[in-house]
Amino acid sequence: MKKKNLVSLIQAMASRAKSASEALSLLSAEKKNDALNRMASEILKHTREILKANTRDVEAARRAGLPESLIGRLTLSESKIRGISASLRQIARLPDPVGRLISSTKRPNGLVIKKVGVPIGAILIIYESRPNVTADCMALCLKSGNSVILKGGSEALHSNAALFRFLSRAAYAAGVPRGAFEFVATTDRKAADILLKLKDEIDLVIPRGGEGLIRRVAERSKIPVIKHFKGVCHVFVDKRADLRKAEDIALNAKVQNPGVCNAMETLLVHEGAAKTFLPRVCAVLKRKGVELRGDDKTRALVPGVKKATEADWAAEYLDLILAVRVVKNLDEAVRHIQRYGSRHSDAIVTEDKKAAGYFTDAVDSACVFVNCSTRFNDGGEFGMGAEMGISTDKLHARGPMGLEELTSYKYVVLGHGQVRT
C-alpha cells in the first residue's frame, strides 16, 4: 500500500475510535455485559473457522523456521478457545469500573466532592504472537468503556483477524457503538509508526511483548505509554530465613513457569545462610533441570556451577537458568536488586520483621514479597479478575493492570449555590 493511503486509512481508523469512545463512556454495565456474553458465545460457535485461520499462521511460522516457544504461544486449540470464551464471561461478571465511587468527601462549606471512575478514551495495544491477547484486550477495554485499536504481530495476523471478526460482530449486534474496536489488518511496519503520532485521537498506548518491541514503541510514541517491561526478579534468602520456606519459594519462583516475567532470575543468599541453604536448594534445582550460574562464593559451596558473568546478573532468561550470588548482608542484597533488577517482582525470605521492613521499603519494585513466591505478581492472584498485563512504570498504573487501572477519574462536585470567597 502507498504510504499516503496507509496514513489516511489509519487516521480514519483512529478518528472512529476516538468518536466511539465518547458513546462508550456512557454505555450501561448491562449493555456491556450482554455484549461480552454474546462475544463469548460467538467464538465458541465459530471455533472451527478460528482454528482454520490459526492453522494458516502456524504453518507459515513453521515454514519461516520460527522457534518452537513462539509457535507454542501462537497455536490455538479448542480448549484454548473455550478458555478465551470463559474469560470473556468472567469479565462480564466483574464490577463496572466506570462510574465507581472512588472517594467522597464533604467540605466545611457543604460541597460534596465525589471522585468517580471514568474511561481513559481510545487505547492502542501493540502486541506480539499470542492471539488470546486480541480477545482479552477487546473485553477489558469494552468493560472499562475505552475504545481499542489492536495492532497484533504479523505472525498471528489470520488468527487475530478471525477472532476480531467474530468478537466485534457479536458486540456490535449487542449495541456496542461502531468504532469501539479497530483492527490494523496490515503487516506494514509503518502502520505502528503512523499510529504512534496520533496524539489527538489516541489517549494511551500499551505495548505488550519483548523488550525490543517495548523500547521501539516508547522511543517513537508521541502518545503516553504504559510499558509492560521485562522482569529480572530476585529472591533474597536472609540469614534468619526459614530455610524450608526459602527452598519452596525459590523452587516455585524458578520452575513453576520459567517463561514468564514474574519468574525468579537471580537467587541472592545471605552469607550466614549460604553454607546450609545453597547446597540443598541447588541440588533440588538441578534435579528440576535448572542450569546454575554463580559467583565465586556459590561455586565454592556448590560444585559444578558455571561462573556467572556481569551479563548474567542483568539477564531475563525466561528459561531454566538461574544466577546465584552470596551477599554479605541485607544491604548488599538491596543494592544488587536496585542495580541489576527491573523493578518488577522481588522477594525476601526471612523471619526477621525488621529485615523484611527494610527490604520492602528500600526495594523500589512494583511488587515486593515477604515469604512468598514472586510468581504471585499477577492480576488474577491479586483478585482483579482479569489483567491487561503488568506495568513496570510508576505513573498511572504500576504492577498488575486490571479494569480499574484502565480508567481515569473525574471529580463531580455537588453544591447548592456555593461560590468562592
Next chain:
Amino acid sequence: MKKKNLVSLIQAMASRAKSASEALSLLSAEKKNDALNRMASEILKHTREILKANTRDVEAARRAGLPESLIGRLTLSESKIRGISASLRQIARLPDPVGRLISSTKRPNGLVIKKVGVPIGAILIIYESRPNVTADCMALCLKSGNSVILKGGSEALHSNAALFRFLSRAAYAAGVPRGAFEFVATTDRKAADILLKLKDEIDLVIPRGGEGLIRRVAERSKIPVIKHFKGVCHVFVDKRADLRKAEDIALNAKVQNPGVCNAMETLLVHEGAAKTFLPRVCAVLKRKGVELRGDDKTRALVPGVKKATEADWAAEYLDLILAVRVVKNLDEAVRHIQRYGSRHSDAIVTEDKKAAGYFTDAVDSACVFVNCSTRFNDGGEFGMGAEMGISTDKLHARGPMGLEELTSYKYVVLGHGQVRT
C-alpha cells in the same frame, strides 16, 4: 556556555537528582517536616536579600516592557514572602503521602496484599514567572519524597535563585540528602531541551505556565509529562435552574479572579431560561466591568453585546471578557462544551436531578460542578492542603494535584511460605 559543557553540567545535575531520590524515598516524615519548618524560617530571616534579588528581576522586566500582569505575578513583597513561609509550614503539617496505606486485602490463600504510596523519583518542573512556584515545588516534592529539578522562567531568575539558595541551604542543614533540589541557573533555552531527553534520570516532567510553554514541553519530551493546560470553563444555566443561584455562580466564576484557569470563559443558557435570566445577569456582569460577546439570540435579548466569533468559543480570556450563548437544550450545551472546552472545569446550574446526572456523566472534564462555581477546582478547596497545580491530563493525575498525586504506589505482599500452584 558551549553546548557540550551545558550538556555535561545538566547531565550531572540530573544524575545527582536521581541518586538523591533513592535516599529521599527513605527519609522519615519527622526529618522532612523539620526541614520544611527550617526552610520556612530561613526565608523569613532573609526577606531583605530575597526582595533585593526580586527587585533586579522586576526592574529588568520593566525595562524590557513586559506586560503589567506579568510584572504583578513576578513581584514579591514582605507579605508574599510571609505567605510562602506559612505555606511551607502548612505542608509540614500535612500527612506524609509516602508509606500511606492505600488499600489492604487478604486473599483466600492467606496472602496480605498492601498497596502503599511511594515517591515517583526525580521530577522536573518547568515554569514561568511566579517565584512562589519555586518554594511550593521544593516543599511539595520534598514532602512526597521526590527530588526536584527546577527550571524557572528567565524573567524570574534572580528571585528564584535567591529563594532556592536559602531554602536548599536550610533543608540540607536539616539532613535532607544533597541533590534533593537542583536549580537550572542558566537562561539558555537549550537547557530545557537537554533535560527533556534524560529519560533514565528524570521520571516525570510537569510544565506549568502558558499554552505555548506546555505545548513545547509536551512536543519535545522523551519523559512522561503531566500537563497543566488551559481552562476554557463553562457555566450552563439550565431551564430548571434556580436563577438566583445561577446569577451568583456566573458572577463568581467570572469576576472573583478572572486571571486564573478555573474562571468561567463561556456562559451557556438554556433558551427556556434565557429571556428571564440573560438581561439580568448581563446587567450585573457589565456593572462589574465584563465585556460580553454573544451569539445572535443573546444579542437579541441583551442590547450592546458584541458578536461572538468562532474564536471566542475556544478562547481562554483570563480577563474580564465573557462569551455568551443560548442553547436549545442540555444536549446542545454538552456538545458545545465537548467541542470547545478544555476539559478543565464545567458547571451546570439546575434543580433537575436528571439533567444534573446527564451533565456530570457526559461532560468529560477533570471537575464537573453542579450548582456551584467552577472556581472551586483547586487543591486547597478540595482539602488537599497544597497543590502542584491542576492536571488536564487523564493519566496518573487529573484535576488538582496534591501530595498524593505526586506519588506512585507499590504492592507489598506478606506471606508465610505460600507458593503458586
